[in-house]
Amino acid sequence: xxxxxxxxxxxxxxxxxxxxxxxxxxxxxxxxxxxxxxxxxxxxxxxxxxxxxxxxxxxxxxxxxxxxxxxxxxxxxxxxxxxxxxxxxxxxxxxxxxxxxxxxxxxxxxxxxxxxxxxxxxxxxxxxxxxxxxxxxxxxxxxxxxxxxxxxxxxxxxxxxxxxxxxxxxxxxxxxxxxxxxxxxxxxxxxxxxxxxxxxxxxxxxxxxxxxxxxxxxxxxx
Amino acid sequence: xxxxxxxxxxxxxxxxxxxxxxxxxxxxxxxxxxxxxxxxxxxxxxxxxxxxxxxxxxxxxxxxxxxxxxxxxxxxxxxxx
Numbered sequence: 292x293x294x295x296x297x298x299x300x301x302x303x304x305x306x307x308x309x310x311x312x313x314x315x316x317x318x319x320x321x322x323x324x325x326x327x328x329x330x331x332x333x334x335x336x337x338x339x340x341x342x343x344x345x346x347x348x349x350x351x352x353x354x355x356x357x358x359x360x361x362x363x364x365x366x367x368x369x370x371x372x373x374x375x376x377x378x379x380x381x382x383x384x385x386x387x388x389x390x391x392x393x394x395x396x397x398x399x400x401x402x403x404x405x406x407x408x409x410x411x412x413x414x415x416x417x418x419x420x421x422x423x424x425x426x427x428x429x430x431x432x433x434x435x436x437x438x439x440x441x442x443x444x445x446x447x448x449x450x451x452x453x454x455x456x457x458x459x460x461x462x463x464x465x466x467x468x469x470x471x472x473x474x475x476x477x478x479x480x481x482x483x484x485x486x487x488x489x490x491x492x493x494x495x496x497x498x499x500x501x502x503x504x505x506x507x508x509x510x511x512x513x
Numbered sequence: 514x515x516x517x518x519x520x521x522x523x524x525x526x527x528x529x530x531x532x533x534x535x536x537x538x539x540x541x542x543x544x545x546x547x548x549x550x551x552x553x554x555x556x557x558x559x560x561x562x563x564x565x566x567x568x569x570x571x572x573x574x575x576x577x578x579x580x581x582x583x584x585x586x587x588x589x590x591x592x593x594x
Contacts, residue, residue, distance in 0.1 A: 349583055356580060385583065392585045399531050439528070439586060464531075 292317040292510040296337040297363070299324045299354045304340035304376065304487060311487035312337065315503035316511070324357045334510040335372040336363050338379030340432070340485060350393060350435045351381030360386055372416060372478045372510065377433055380471070380481035389472055389481045390448070391440035396433070397464025403432040405496060407459040408470055408484055412452050415473055416509030417480045420501040427498035429484040431462060436483040438465040438472070448472060455480055516563045518573045519592045522582045523554035557581055561593075569593050 294317040298305045309319045312335075320330045324343075329336065344353035354360065360382070367373050367388055375383040383389045396402055405428050410421040421427070440448070445467055448454050456471035463483070471482030486499030524530050530552050537551040559576075563569035570593045582589040 348580070352580065352583070384585075392583055394528075394586065395531055397529075397531055399535055437531075 292334050292507055293320075293330070293332055294318070294335045294337060295320045295322045295329055295333050296339060297322050297324060297359055298339070299341070299343035299357065301343045301345055302339050302341035302378070304378075304485065307485075307487045307490075308337045308339045308376065311490045311499070311503050314490065315500075315507045317503075317507070322359060324354065324359050327358045327362060329359070329362045329366055333366065333371065335374065335506065336366060338363070338373065338375040338382050339487075340377030340379060343378055343382065346435075349381075349385065351378055351383075351385040354378075354382045355385035364388060367474075367479055370476070370478065372506075374417065374479075374506075375481040376485055376487065377431075377436075377483055380483055381435065383479065383481045388479055389474055390444050391438055391466075391469075391472065393433075393435050393483070394437040394439045395435050396437050396462075401432075401434045402436065402462045403430075404462070405430045405489075406462055406470075406484060408456045409459055411454045411457055412473075414452060415455060415477045415480065415505075417473075417502055417505050418455055419508060420505040426459060427486075427489070427501065428496040429486055429489045429499050430496075431484045433463070433483055436463040436465065438463075438469045438483070440466055440469075451475065453477070456482055456484070514562070514564050516561045516566065516569050517594050518559040518561055518569060519594075520557040520559070520573060520577060520581055521554060521590045521592075522557065522577075522587050523552060523589075524586055525588050528586050566593050 453473040457468040486502040489496035489499035533551040
């Protein structure tokens with residue numbers, strides 16, 4: 292599996308994500324936001340957490356219009372895989388690669404704690420190592436994680452089995468407790484919780500490893 | 514010639530605005546009892562090298578669609594002078 296991790300000014304989970312990919316057996320290339328082209332032969336692009344461009348205008352809005360994101364959109368439209376975590380999820384909704392939007396937390400507070408996620412579908416390259424209904428302890432750390440989508444969009448996500456994760460206890464007001472969603476072709480995942488921060492014993496939870504193991508299983512042939 | 518454009522970005526009607534709700538609550542705490550609703554938005558001012566007002570307005574609207582507003586949840590209005 293060949294992975295690229297993008298770094299924007301203000302990204303702060305890029306290294307953690309790269310390490311989690313590497314431990315799952317991936318060969319990882321770091322890519323700077325001004326790089327107009329992605330490395331050749333990639334299987335997956337990771338868009339990390341952090342505060343790209345200081346969250347100016349809207350979280351992820353400036354990063355979504357950076358040169359490298361045009362290449363990411365081309366890569367995704369050609370069938371490539373992508374994962375956006377936390378700020379990366381915000382970037383993916385701002386580019387329109389995933390539906391909905393991440394609004395300010397309903398309680399207005401920055402939420403930083405380990406939450407319990409429920410796996411809503413095992414039918415994706417990101418969740419195949421779990422069974423539907425499994426739960427996982429994974430940290431969240433965000434101010435704008437309140438996933439919002441209109442009734443029609445929500446019905447579509449449900450009908451197409453595209454809700455990847457929900458919160459067992461909703462920490463931010465997200466519509467239908469949604470913590471992560473899949474693209475129509477199931478190859479793009481956006482999620483607010485940080486599986487890369489639940490990837491080794493020292494983190495306090497290793498429940499996030501299953502996501503990276505799922506990817507290795509799905510993309511190992513490359 | 515320079516023209517000034519002012520863009521107002523607001524959450525669409527019906528989208529819950531938790532920040533506006535918090536401001537309303539704080540105003541009530543300060544004794545302002547007549548506040549029935551608060552909506553918080555953004556004002557963005559641009560200086561444009563432009564001569565044609567209609568063309569400038571169209572360009573700023575394109576900027577709103579592409580970057581300045583997220584039209585999933587936000588609406589915008591443009592004034593050019």
